[in-house]
Amino acid sequence: MNLSVWTEVAPHAPVLLRGLLINIQLLLGLISLGLVVGVVTALIEVYAPRPVGIAAGAYTWFFRGVPEIVLLFLFYFGLSQFGVPVSAFFAAVLALGLRSSAYQAQIFRGAFQSIPHGQMMAARALGLGRLRAIVHVVLPQALRLSLAGWSNEFSSVLKDTTLAWGIGVVEIMRQASYIRARNFTLTLPIYVTVALMFLVLTYVGNLAIGLAERKLRVPGLEGQR
Amino acid sequence: MALLRVENLHKRYGHEEVLKGVTLAQDAGETKVVIGPSGTGKSTLLRCINRLTEPDQGRVWLEDTEITSRRTDINRVRAKIGFVFQDFNLFTHLTALDNVRLGLMKVRRMPRAAATGRAMAELERVGLAAKANAYPAQLSGGQQQRVSIARALAMDPKLILFDEPTSALDPELIGEVLSVMIQLARDGMTMIVVTHEMGFARSVADEIVFMEGGVIVEQGTPDKMFRSPEVPRTGEFLRKISDLYGESR
Numbered sequence: 001m002n003l004s005v006w007t008e009v010a011p012h013a014p015v016l017l018r019g020l021l022i023n024i025q026l027l028l029g030l031i032s033l034g035l036v037v038g039v040v041t042a043l044i045e046v047y048a049p050r051p052v053g054i055a056a057g058a059y060t061w062f063f064r065g066v067p068e069i070v071l072l073f074l075f076y077f078g079l080s081q082f083g084v085p086v087s088a089f090f091a092a093v094l095a096l097g098l099r100s101s102a103y104q105a106q107i108f109r110g111a112f113q114s115i116p117h118g119q120m121m122a123a124r125a126l127g128l129g130r131l132r133a134i135v136h137v138v139l140p141q142a143l144r145l146s147l148a149g150w151s152n153e154f155s156s157v158l159k160d161t162t163l164a165w166g167i168g169v170v171e172i173m174r175q176a177s178y179i180r181a182r183n184f185t186l187t188l189p190i191y192v193t194v195a196l197m198f199l200v201l202t203y204v205g206n207l208a209i210g211l212a213e214r215k216l217r218v219p220g221l222e223g224q225r
Numbered sequence: 226m227a228l229l230r231v232e233n234l235h236k237r238y239g240h241e242e243v244l245k246g247v248t249l250a251q252d253a254g255e256t257k258v259v260i261g262p263s264g265t266g267k268s269t270l271l272r273c274i275n276r277l278t279e280p281d282q283g284r285v286w287l288e289d290t291e292i293t294s295r296r297t298d299i300n301r302v303r304a305k306i307g308f309v310f311q312d313f314n315l316f317t318h319l320t321a322l323d324n325v326r327l328g329l330m331k332v333r334r335m336p337r338a339a340a341t342g343r344a345m346a347e348l349e350r351v352g353l354a355a356k357a358n359a360y361p362a363q364l365s366g367g368q369q370q371r372v373s374i375a376r377a378l379a380m381d382p383k384l385i386l387f388d389e390p391t392s393a394l395d396p397e398l399i400g401e402v403l404s405v406m407i408q409l410a411r412d413g414m415t416m417i418v419v420t421h422e423m424g425f426a427r428s429v430a431d432e433i434v435f436m437e438g439g440v441i442v443e444q445g446t447p448d449k450m451f452r453s454p455e456v457p458r459t460g461e462f463l464r465k466i467s468d469l470y471g472e473s474r
Contacts (some may be wrong), residue, residue, distance in 0.1 A: 046403045055332070100376045116314070118310060118312060118314035119315075122373075122376075123316070125303055125306075126327070126332055127273060127300045127301065127304030128331060132331065136327060136331055137316050137327075140318050141316075142318055219363055220317050
């Protein structure tokens, strides 16, 4: 690869970035969905009566056990089959988000279980109901402890957004393949560019999480760093 | 009428019956010290009073509220009963001030400023106003226990239950906690204290309750219990425990 190749790639950068913006939107959608559903699933697994806990366990087992690309197809083609018209983007957020929730539930569950039971008792003894004790005492600690594991999940799902290519979301990989189709000599430089863009994103994301971790740190409550 | 009445309380864990029918009454302003060998149901008794542990049988009243009734809002009752744990159980992620303020703001719905004022006053009372912004991990065991006492006091409890409050402390930290408790007793706080600290029992208890095997063996004033117990086993236990823990404090 000589220098001239890169000057040929440069004009395509805006298109790639437009694709990357879709990946970022996918990421924000799926990780938020995964966070909310993941916390709730973990709460159910730790605190709910056994049958409900088992159902939550089955849920995480399913979403951790099925390949992501299969989940994408199931949600995209499956939902429309049942008469629920979904856009490829929405199907991708749903499939990847629910999958991420299963992984995030594992992270949060461990964190919930690591909060000493005595603190829960002390909260109950003050007159806080069970749910409010969890919200005010267990959750703030568990979320802090989860940050390290969560940054791992973040890096992982950030890259998984490229799988949405498989169901036709016009994200960065789709844009890259369009460019490549028009000029095969750019194949390698284009994908190197995509790789670099993800490296930067991962770096920035983890930097932000690291900052949050430092800002939220409390003496005596150290996460696994 | 007694402030607290406990009637025929039973609790069983598996095959073992930890409480085999405990009955007692406590007047407002009274300090009761519960003693006895470990595993005889003293902690279980305290936990059954505010139903942190659900008793199998028996009734508990706080004034005219039956705590053990299904219809009673247990959270409202618990807000009136302070509980001090052996291992403090402070909330790790909150400063001393926030530990004391949490119940005021979230249970009693006190506005932030008022809660802060009240919490600072309680920290002052246990001699820790200067540590208001310290996290539990930055405090010694004795300081943590004093914060947990302030946390209980802030709720304006009608009664405070102490579950071996000094058992997890290094010997040189016990005194600071006991002196706070002695002051509370003298100020007229109603307290039930499970402890082995005989010096404390002798100096502030209105009544000593000796429990063994899930029942109350004997109860009476410190004078009677130390000098002329009716049950030989009471005297034997008190002599042993006094040798072990001393009475100097």
